[in-house]
Amino acid sequence: MPATVGVLLLAGGGWYWSTSLVPSTYSVMDMGYADFGGGPEHEHHGSTGTSVADLTGPATGDPDVDVRLEARQQAFDLASGERVEGYTLNGSSPGPEIEATVGDLVQVTLVDVDVSDGITLHWHGVDVPNAEDGVAGVTQDAVEPGEEHVYRFVAEDAGTYWYHSHQVSHEQVEGGLFGTLVVRPPAAAGDADEPADVVAAVHTYSGRRTIGGRTGLTPVLAEDGAPVRVRLVNTDNGPLRAWVSGGPYRVVAVDGRDVHEPTDVSGEGVLVTAGGRVDLLVTAPARVDAGAGTAVVVGPEGVEVPADPEPQERVDLLSYGGPAALPFDPDQADRRFEYRIGRRIGLVDGEPGFWWTINGHLFPDVPMFHVTEGDVVRMTISNDSGGVHPMHLHGHHAVVLSRNGVAATGSPWWVDSLNVADGDSYEIAFLADNPGLWMDHCHNLDHAADGLVAHLAYAGITEPYRVGGSHDNAPE
Ligand SMILES: [Cu+2]
DSSP states (O other): OOHHHHHHHHHHHHHHHHHHOOOSEEOGGGSSEEEOTTSOOOOSSOSSSEEGGGOOSOSSSOOSEEEEEEEEEEEEEOTTSOEEEEEEETTBSSOOOEEEETTOEEEEEEEESSOTTOBOOEEETOOOOGGGSOOBTTTBOOBOTTOEEEEEEEOOSOEEEEEEOOSSHHHHTTTTOEEEEEEEOGGGTTOTTSOEEEEEEEEEETTEEEETTBSSEEEEEOOTTOEEEEEEEEOSSSOEEEEEESSOBEEEEETTEEOSSOOOBOSOBEEEOTTOEEEEEEESSEEEEEETTEEEEEESTTOOOOOOOOOSOBOOTTTSSOOOOOSSOGGGOSEEEEEEEEEEEEEETTEEEEEEEETTBOTTSOEEEEEOTTOEEEEEEEEOSSSOEEEEETTOOEEEEEETTEEOOSSOOEESEEEEOTTOEEEEEEEOOSOSEEEEEESSHHHHHTTOEEEEEETTEEOOOOEEGGGTBOOO
16 A cells, blocks of 8 residues: 555544544533524523523422432442442432422432542432532532532422432442432322322342342232332333233323323233333232332232233333323424434544444534423434433423324323334424423433433523533533
8 A cells, every 4th residue: 555545544544533532521512513403593602691500499498308318339238138239328229219299399418428439319300400400510510429419409290200320320320329209299198098109119230130129029018909009110221121910000100290091901011211110000919020020019918919921012102091282282393303313333532333323423423402491392213223222301301292103192191211112213392491401311321321412402501510520520
């Protein structure tokens, strides 16, 4: 090969290599390229405007729920006794179950006792004000050992939620730095007619599937014939397939939003998106299996409910339940975005690999979705990457309009976490009603760490935080 050609090739390769590098510290506002979704364009590197740091919950007022969570990196015993290496909150994983009633001011003081990478807490599915969202380098700095951070927000929507670290999240969440949050409607507080209620957070610790940190069976006492609400929370990276034995059941809520006119289900299981929640209403005696030998068994003391084999079919939320009016008109969309997930060979941060792409682009050269407060936004999320991607937009709930061209006909299907299987294409819509800077990423946290991350930015927002930097902020 002539020397000049070799030099040119080397120079070309060097250019690709250097443009793939991720700076050691940067503002996510400067990532990638602006995408205005066909709507009005605005200044998108604004130095004036409202700072993310100022978009807090109520600064004053006595909290109705006041929790202090101390995070440690340690070996600990699961509720079922097995010893694992990971992270705890107040000495256990999952951390404490936080309970609130709609309208409550929730205050959580997060203390990093000895987690050397630093920590945060993200309120998954709770559409909190931006500064309470708990994303290191985006909405706050990571909380370092010896430091604490106070989160304050009003619990506005009843439902099943969870909280987890959003600093080095692919390690910390898998290692157990999470817990659940349940917000109940005011009428339910102390109402004897309300069904019994159990939270079933499914998590795999070092290869051990658990419910509430327990391998095997989790008994829940209930009289024969009593309705029981089982709140499934999928805290793992992959989709959870659950099913019910012992009689028909109903899917009464998805991602913290009630299903309208749910109907009885038999012979079908449910899929819970990674990061997502599905609330089931079962009648005792019943058994809810979450795979790998884990199950919640509901009934009188000592009851045994044989497990049916896992059904082949699963409830299709596209057509389940009855339709209801939406709070906005998706046909009057102000912006339309595409979030097309693929995979190709290339360089990310100088490393050759077979990387996820967004609209054909590799991290960090990915779209920044820009909106203005009040916009009705449509987004098509499609996946041709060979993997499953649980897509999670922070700070908003979106309604599913269609899958693979088939329009939704059931209850409005609201999601904060949507399982997008390989080959699938979903159209969703949401109202841009929560100003700030929000992650819009894959909740298979290993995929996020590999660059399947974009952001939604509102006009007029400024970003004081930096990924990297002196706090080593590393949200993924
Ligand atoms: Cu993914």
